[in-house]
Each structure stands twice: as structure tokens, then as C-alpha cells.
Amino acid sequence: MKQLEDAVFHRDLTKNYPIITHGKGIYLYDECGKEYIDASSGAVAANLGHSNKKIAQAMFDQASKVGFVHTMRFETEVLHQLATKIVQLAPSTLNKVYFTSGGSEANESAIKLARQYHRDKGNKDKQIVIGRWQSYHGNTLGSLSVGGDVKRRKPYTANLIKTEHIYSPYCHQCPYEYEEEACIRQNNLACANDLARKITELGAENVSAVIMEPIVGSQQGAVVPPKGYFKRVREICDQNDIVLIIDEVMTGFGRTGTNFAIEQFGIEPDIMTFGKGISAGYAPLAGMIVNDKIVDGIIKNSAGQFVHGFTYSGHPVLAATGLAALEVYEEESVLENCQHVSKYVFECLEQLKEASKIISDVRGRGLLIGIELVKDKEKNILFDPKEQVANRVNTSAMDLGAVFYPGSGGIDGLYGEHLIVSPPLNITKKEIDKMVSILTEAIHLVEEELFKKE
Numbered sequence: 192m193k194q195l196e197d198a199v200f201h202r203d204l205t206k207n208y209p210i211i212t213h214g215k216g217i218y219l220y221d222e223c224g225k226e227y228i229d230a231s232s233g234a235v236a237a238n239l240g241h242s243n244k245k246i247a248q249a250m251f252d253q254a255s256k257v258g259f260v261h262t263m264r265f266e267t268e269v270l271h272q273l274a275t276k277i278v279q280l281a282p283s284t285l286n287k288v289y290f291t292s293g294g295s296e297a298n299e300s301a302i303k304l305a306r307q308y309h310r311d312k313g314n315k316d317k318q319i320v321i322g323r324w325q326s327y328h329g330n331t332l333g334s335l336s337v338g339g340d341v342k343r344r345k346p347y348t349a350n351l352i353k354t355e356h357i358y359s360p361y362c363h364q365c366p367y368e369y370e371e372e373a374c375i376r377q378n379n380l381a382c383a384n385d386l387a388r389k390i391t392e393l394g395a396e397n398v399s400a401v402i403m404e405p406i407v408g409s410q411q412g413a414v415v416p417p418k419g420y421f422k423r424v425r426e427i428c429d430q431n432d433i434v435l436i437i438d439e440v441m442t443g444f445g446r447t448g449t450n451f452a453i454e455q456f457g458i459e460p461d462i463m464t465f466g467k468g469i470s471a472g473y474a475p476l477a478g479m480i481v482n483d484k485i486v487d488g489i490i491k492n493s494a495g496q497f498v499h500g501f502t503y504s505g506h507p508v509l510a511a512t513g514l515a516a517l518e519v520y521e522e523e524s525v526l527e528n529c530q531h532v533s534k535y536v537f538e539c540l541e542q543l544k545e546a547s548k549i550i551s552d553v554r555g556r557g558l559l560i561g562i563e564l565v566k567d568k569e570k571n572i573l574f575d576p577k578e579q580v581a582n583r584v585n586t587s588a589m590d591l592g593a594v595f596y597p598g599s600g601g602i603d604g605l606y607g608e609h610l611i612v613s614p615p616l617n618i619t620k621k622e623i624d625k626m627v628s629i630l631t632e633a634i635h636l637v638e639e640e641l642f643k644k645e
């Protein structure tokens with residue numbers, strides 16, 4: 192028998208992570224009994240908090256009935272029930288659900304489906320996907336390629352597929368260097384018009400799809416696009432016969448105060464990917480919802496065959512988990528709670544911003560909220576990335592008993608520090624007070640450290 196001290200290939204092999212023994216509601220508990228508020232819902236996934244008995248029971252019941260069937264030969268009733276429920280929540284033209292087990296796989300599937308749709312229609316050159324810098328669509332090579340996370344892409348540059356990028360709109364730190372208020376007042380939309388320019392440069396006959404997060408999550412910290420942005424993007428895609436993929440992996444299922452964030456921008460995508468919130472993090476479940484035009488195209492031009500598939504697509508235990516989670520969202524009016532408490536969290540964080548030396552912006556929707564951290568608010572002087580300020584705030588908060596979601600590189604891949612505040616959607620006002628008080632203390636401690644040094 193091999194004698195190993197620790198057989199886990201950790202995210203960071205030099206680190207020891209606290210061992211969590213159980214969770215309850217918004218709380219996690221480690222083996223020493225320390226309590227943490229899960230103020231980030233893990234990676235913005237555990238939207239219903241921890242140890243939900245209904246979901247646990249549904250997983251047990253389904254595994255007890257049948258734990259696996261291969262969707263090349265069989266399906267289960269629960270899969271149909273879940274797909275129907277998802278379609279009922281989705282925009283009106285999106286009526287078929289393809290299941291995967293992670294968001295990266297969902298985006299890979301969407302990229303391939305767009306390509307097959309065009310190729311089989313006779314547009315053989317429509318191959319290129321346009322993504323955006325400082326956006327994230329996953330860590331598999333295809334999803335990493337369309338994403339714009341410079342740090343994650345860099346070690347694998349040679350392995351990435353050919354994709355193109357424009358900038359994500361980030362009005363507070365505009366990559367096109369427009370002044371935020373004037374630009375919005377003039378309805379400038381240089382960020383959306385850049386897509387048209389990029390398509391002209393590449394030739395529309397070579398572009399298959401455009402992929403975008405409706406609100407940029409982990410890479411920028413809940414950055415909301417300016418008014419009119421998605422209407423213009425939709426228009427450009429339509430004019431050029433380009434499939435619009437909206438990645439709702441982080442934002443879907445109520446996280447931003449509506450079932451899907453894209454509803455807030457008044458357009459319908461051609462393909463919408465989802466993950467995380469669908470199972471509230473209880474199981475690796477994700478997928479894509481596809482519009483009628485593409486489904487009809489696959490039936491007509493590809494004899495109904497999408498050349499793709501995974502062993503765990505449509506897994507019955509995952510489907511039962513998703514179905515139970517959607518029932519809990521509904522029965523416990525979780526979306527309404529998110530809308531209700533969101534305003535309160537924003538008020539608390541705005542107050543914190545006013546009192547803080549380093550918080551320059553509070554943005555987002557629902558309970559996907561980002562706070563931006565800068566060295567000098569007046570002059571917009573950014574922190575040196577080496578200082579790892581967002582990480583330090585989170586470490587300090589963890590010591591005090593709450594975990595947030597820190598990020599860096601939101602401006603150009605290197606600069607730009609932020610923290611995502613994204614607690615479970617069923618959090619109460621009392622719990623919010625506790626979360627905000629820990630965050631206030633953590634910010635204060637890091638500020639003391641930062642400004643003492645100078």
C-alpha cells in the first residue's frame with residue numbers, strides 16, 4: 192500500500208484548505224467548528240444555501256430508482272419534466288434543452304451547434320466565434336478560447352482554437368476611453384458597434400457565432416452593459432446571420448433578480464447556456480436552451496443529428512436534482528426574496544463605499560454584486576496587481592467568518608481588483624447585516640494595512 196500524506200491534487204498544491212464537514216442555510220462549518228457565511232454561494236452556484244433536505248431526498252430517491260441510463264439508448268421521465276420546466280422559464284423562442292454536466296461543456300456544445308447549423312445550411316466558411324476580453328466561458332480549450340481571461344489563456348496559447356475578441360463594455364473603466372456619463376447620455380455604444388467593425392474585418396461569411404455573458408461575472412465582478420447594448424448586438428447578429436449565444440451559466444435561475452439576466456435587456460438569444468443555479472450547486476448539471484430556428488435547421492439539414500454528446504448528458508440523478516431545485520425556487524419564492532433583499536444589500540454596500548477609502552464602485556443586479564477596489568478613488572489610481580488586494584480582503588473576511596469571491600485583472604487581464612458579493616438567494620435581512628458587518632471589518636483591516644505602509 193502506498194503511504195501518502197495527501198492524495199488530493201489541490202487547486203493550489205502549496206495550500207491547505209479548511210475541511211468543511213457540513214453546511215446549513217447560508218453557513219458552512221469546518222472540522223474545527225468554525226462557521227463561515229457563504230457570501231459567494233461557492234462559485235455563485237449554491238443559490239439555495241446548504242443541506243436542503245428536499246433536494247437531498249430527490250437525489251436519493253432517483254438514485255434508488257435508477258442511477259444511470261445512456262441517452263443514446265434510453266431516457267427517463269425526470270429528464271422530460273426538467274426540460275419542460277426550464278423551457279417554461281426561458282424566452283419564448285427557446286424550446287429545446289440539451290444537457291451537459293458543466294458550464295464549460297455547455298459552451299463547447301453551443302459553439303459546436305452553431306457551427307453545425309451553419310455548415311449544414313451550406314455556409315461552410317462560417318467558423319469563427321467572436322467572444323470578449325475579460326469575459327469567462329469556461330476552462331476547456333474551446334470555452335477558454337472564446338473567453339477573454341488573459342491569465343487563464345496564457346499557458347495554453349498554442350492549444351487555443353482560432354477565435355476573435357472585442358472588449359466587454361465596462362463603463363466605469365471604459366476600454367474605449369469614453370467618459371461614462373457623456374457616453375451613456377449620447378447613446379454612443381462604441382462597445383457594441385465594435386462588434387460590427389470586427390465582423391466587417393473578418394467577413395460575415397466567416398463568422399459563426401458571438402458569445403457573451405449578459406452581466407460579466409467572475410472576470411470583472413458583475414459589470415452591467417449600458418442601455419441599448421444588447422439590442423444593438425442582436426441587430427448586428429441578425430444582419431449578418433450570426434448565432435448569438437448568451438452565457439447564463441452564472442446569471443441564470445434568478446441570480447440577477449429575473450429568471451435569466453438577458454430578460455432585463457429586452458432581447459432573445461439563439462442559444463442560451465446555463466449551469467450552476469439550475470441545481471443550486473447540488474450536482475454538476477448544466478446545458479443549453481436552443482431556439483426553434485436552429486432546432487429546425489438541424490432537423491432539416493442534418494437529419495436531426497447533432498454530432499456531439501457526453502456520457503453524463505441527461506443523467507437521471509442530475510435531472511432529479513435540477514427538478515427539485517426548481518421546485519424549491521418556486522415553493523419558497525426565492526426569486527421574489529432575491530428582488531426584495533437586493534435593494535437592501537445595494538444600500539448597505541453603497542454606505543460601505545462612502546465610508547471606505549478603496550471601494551470605487553458597487554454594481555450588478557439582484558444578488559450578483561461586484562465591488563471594485565482601487566488605490567485612489569478620486570484619481571482612479573489602480574492597485575498594483577502584486578498587492579493582491581481583493582484576495583487579501585477575502586482572506587481577512589474568511590478569518591472573520593465569511594467567504595466572498597475575489598477577482599483580479601478585470602480591466603486589462605492584469606489590473607483591476609474586485610470582490611463579488613453573491614450570497615444564497617434565500618438570505619434574510621438579518622443574515623445580510625451579519626455578512627455586511629464582516630465585510631466592513633475586513634475592508635477596514637486591509638485599509639489599515641495598506642495605508643500604514645505608506
Ligand SMILES: Cc1ncc(COP(=O)(O)O)c(C=O)c1O
Nearest residue numbers: 293294295327328329408440441
Ligand atoms: C459565465 C460562466 N460561463 C461558464 C462557466 C464555466 O462553468 P463550469 O465551471 O461549470 O465549467 C462559468 C464558471 O464560473 C461562468 O461563470
